[in-house]
Amino acid sequence: MGWASGSSLAEEVWCLVRGFIPADKREKVAREVVDAFRDMDCDTMYEAETLMDDADLVEDDDLDDDDEEEYDDFDDDDFLDDDDDL
DSSP states (O other), X not given: OOOTHHHHHHHHXXXXXXXXXXXXXXXXXXXXXXXXXXXXXXXXXXXOHHHHHHHTOOOTTOOOHHHHHHHHTOOGGGSOOTTSOO
């Protein structure tokens, strides 16, 4: 079970401290922060946009608009019922 507010906390703290981190060290430190939050089961890090950009990371579940529209086309009738044959 993850904690969705973790990404908000990570982003808020990162924005407060990032100006104190030298630019040439920022990516490494950002990655360490992301890893620490992931280790604590924060599974929405893609929402911490500034932190993720500085860490030069992209999340798989960070869908672009085209992907989201594709998923919106599905409804309950698109899935098999328990008694349907495969």
